[in-house]
Amino acid sequence: GESVGLHLPTLSVQEGDNSIINCAYSNSASDYFIWYKQESGKGPQFIIDIRSNMDKRQGQRVTVLLNKTVKHLSLQIAATQPGDSAVYFCAENIGSGGTSYGKLTFGQGTILTVHP
Amino acid sequence: KAGVTQTPRYLIKTRGQQVTLSCSPISGHRSVSWYQQTPGQGLQFLFEYFSETQRNKGNFPGRFSGRQFSNSRSEMNVSTLELGDSALYLCASSSQEGNTIYFGEGSWLTVV
Numbered sequence: 134g135e136s137v138g139l140h141l142p143t144l145s146v147q148e149g150d151n152s153i154i155n156c157a158y159s160n161s162a163s164d165y166f167i168w169y170k171q172e173s174g175k176g177p178q179f180i181i182d183i184r185s186n187m188d189k190r191q192g193q194r195v196t197v198l199l200n201k202t203v204k205h206l207s208l209q210i211a212a213t214q215p216g217d218s219a220v221y222f223c224a225e226n227i228g229s230g231g232t233s234y235g236k237l238t239f240g241q242g243t244i245l246t247v248h249p
Numbered sequence: 250k251a252g253v254t255q256t257p258r259y260l261i262k263t264r265g266q267q268v269t270l271s272c273s274p275i276s277g278h279r280s281v282s283w284y285q286q287t288p289g290q291g292l293q294f295l296f297e298y299f300s301e302t303q304r305n306k307g308n309f310p311g312r313f314s315g316r317q318f319s320n321s322r323s324e325m326n327v328s329t330l331e332l333g334d335s336a337l338y339l340c341a342s343s344s345q346e347g348n349t350i351y352f353g354e355g356s357w358l359t360v361v
Contacts, residue, residue: 235297
């Protein structure tokens with residue numbers, strides 16, 4: 134049959150604003166989560182990760198929040214810059230003790246556009 | 250430290266042909282996994298290798314295969330190419346289970 138392209142959620146912000154990108158994950162057994170940034174024509178770039186024994190982790194200008202009760206992950210970007218414009222993916226993995234071995238399950242992605 | 254390196258970056262093939270893509274992981278990384286990215290399906294897991302053994306496989310037909318060499322470098326092969334195989338093929342590596350997975354820039358395959 135005819136394939137239908139993914140309709141990615143979009144988020145449009147002004148430079149200097151804070152951005153919040155949300156992701157719902159599917160597998161309650163997932164215990165490792167990663168956020169990737171993908172710019173046009175490039176491969177996914179690691180931003181930040183979090184394990185299921187944590188509910189918050191901070192990096193440089195980024196914070197990831199994990200709510201296992203509702204299987205929800207969010208990425209907060211502080212003082213968003215035009216260079217942050219990209220597609221952002223969350224990914225989940227069943228880590229140690231599981232049999233996922235490098236298998237990441239990706240969300241559909243969110244397009245972030247930052248206006249100067 | 251060099252990142253994950255994939256070759257070739259771009260290639261065009263004809264339906265029915267086969268293609269081999271190559272991946273060199275980050276030095277010291279022994280796990281290599283492959284993904285297909287298309288506008289319609291997003292990022293999908295193909296397979297993962299560790300110490301020359303395939304440990305996990307996604308839901309792709311047998312036309313998609315791979316292997317890993319003793320130096321951890323990996324190749325994936327797609328035989329009898331179809332138009333729908335046109336995609337960005339991404340290789341990723343990590344040092345061990347549960348560690349960060351880093352991606353290469355990908356190989357853009359167009360099947361005509």
